[in-house]
Amino acid sequence: MDSFNKQIFQAGNLAVLYDRRSREYMVHLQESDQFKSHIGNLNHSEIIGKPEGSWLPTTTGHLLLAFKPTRFQYTLNMPRVATIIYPKDLGSITTYSNIFPGAKVVEAGSGSGSLTITLSEMVGEDGHVDSYDIRQDMSLAAKSNLQTYNPDYNNVSFHIGDVSEAIPHHDVDSLLLDLPEPWHVVDSAAQCLKLGGTFLSFLPNISQVSDLVEQIKKHPEFSLINTIEIMERSWDVSGRTIRPSHRMIAHTGFITTTRKCIPRPKRS
Numbered sequence: 200m201d202s203f204n205k206q207i208f209q210a211g212n213l214a215v216l217y218d219r220r221s222r223e224y225m226v227h228l229q230e231s232d233q234f235k236s237h238i239g240n241l242n243h244s245e246i247i248g249k250p251e252g253s254w255l256p257t258t259t260g261h262l263l264l265a266f267k268p269t270r271f272q273y274t275l276n277m278p279r280v281a282t283i284i285y286p287k288d289l290g291s292i293t294t295y296s297n298i299f300p301g302a303k304v305v306e307a308g309s310g311s312g313s314l315t316i317t318l319s320e321m322v323g324e325d326g327h328v329d330s331y332d333i334r335q336d337m338s339l340a341a342k343s344n345l346q347t348y349n350p351d352y353n354n355v356s357f358h359i360g361d362v363s364e365a366i367p368h369h370d371v372d373s374l375l376l377d378l379p380e381p382w383h384v385v386d387s388a389a390q391c392l393k394l395g396g397t398f399l400s401f402l403p404n405i406s407q408v409s410d411l412v413e414q415i416k417k418h419p420e421f422s423l424i425n426t427i428e429i430m431e432r433s434w435d436v437s438g439r440t441i442r443p444s445h446r447m448i449a450h451t452g453f454i455t456t457t458r459k460c461i462p463r464p465k466r467s
Contacts, residue, residue, distance in 0.1 A: 206251045208265070213347070214246055215272055216255075217264040225268060225276045227347075238263075270320065273348050274313045280340040281310040284377060284401060285451050287431040289317045295427070295456050296373040296399040301325040303370065305391060307362040307384070308332060308377030312341030316348050318375075319355050328355045331362050366391040376400045379407070382414035389420045392459040399456045408453045419462035426455045 208214055208228060216224040218238055226234050226243065234241045239257025246255060246265055254262045268276070271286045284292065292314065298304065300323040309315055309332040318328045332338040338357045345352055363383035366374070370393040376384060381400040388398045398421065402408050408426055415421050429451075433444040 206267075208246050208249055208251070208267070210243075210247055211350070212247075213268050213273065215266050215268045216241070217266075218261065223272065223276075224263075225272070270316065270348070274316070277311065277313075277344045277347070278340065279311045280337055283311050283313040285313075285448065287429050287448055288401065288451055288454065289314060291427065291429050292375065292399060292401060292454055293317060293321055295425075295454060296375055296397045298322065298373055299326075302372040303368070304328045304373045304375065305362070305366060305368055305371050306330045306375045306377075309338050309341035309357065310377060311337075312344040314375065314377065315341050315355060316345050319345060319349065319352050322354060324354065326354055329358060329368060330355060331358045331360050333359065333361050335359055362387055369393075371396055373397045373399065380410075381407075382411045385411075385414050385418050385421070389418060389459060394459055394461065396459045397456055398459065399454065401452050401454055403452045405453060408455055411455055415457050420459055421457045422460045422463070424455070424457045426453055428453050 210228055210230050212228050214226050214228055216226065216234065224234065224236065228243045228247055230244055230247065232243045234243065238261040239259030241255055241257045241263060249265065251266050253265050255265055256262055274283060274286055298318060298321045302322045303326065304318055304322055306314060306318060306328060309330045315328065315330050322328055330341060338359055342357050345355060366387045368391050371391045372393065373396060374388050374392055392398060400411055412424055415424055431448040435442055435444055
């Protein structure tokens with residue numbers, strides 16, 4: 200019964216409405232509000248109480264298909280105060296940084312909160328995420344977006360601070376940076392991570408990656424440096440007509456990782 204109730208739209212929920220051309224409209228459900236569009240209007244009260252996957256008629260007779268948004272949809276449609284990390288990168292970031300249920304994670308560069316939301320879901324109730332930003336407006340925006348997506352979250356703490364000076368956490372499983380100059384954080388990263396912990400940085404420019412890698416190489420407690428770039432292409436599949444989409448999500452950023460280790464013994 201509880202599982203079914205979670206599928207029912209309630210006031211305060213987000214809903215994504217699809218028209219016959221699969222165009223998406225995201226709405227924040229309130230009893231007295233109304234969705235208005237060129238294909239007719241729909242009272243929010245007619246959505247509230249219905250299960251996901253319902254077809255709902257507008258005032259002009261057009262049918263809208265209603266679902267709760269996936270994390271993918273919410274990430275692309277949520278309010279932004281900074282460039283987001285896109286879904287195509289989020290999956291690889293959490294995989295390469297070894298995020299798992301119960302993990303202790305530090306994030307720097309809260310931004311609009313796309314990574315924060317993903318981390319919160321992946322570490323689960325037994326894990327925790329400490330999210331840092333030097334700007335209060337960024338931190339508040341990330342917190343607001345997380346609260347809208349999951350009002351019941353209890354595993355993320357937001358902080359205003361500069362992680363290049365110090366990271367007041369120890370035995371951290373993963374440290375993830377979305378910062379323009381992550382090479383300034385290498386020493387702090389070594390102090391906060393546990394042995395075997397992962398240090399990951401997301402950067403838009405390869406020259407930034409080069410500067411970061413050179414700094415990591417100088418530190419005796421890091422090894423196994425790796426940099427990747429993710430590209431995503433959709434395919435159009437319609438009967439016997441199968442071809443790649445003309446539009447491709449190519450470069451958005453580089454993902455660089457390294458692992459904390461015991462300093463390598465010097466040769467005798």
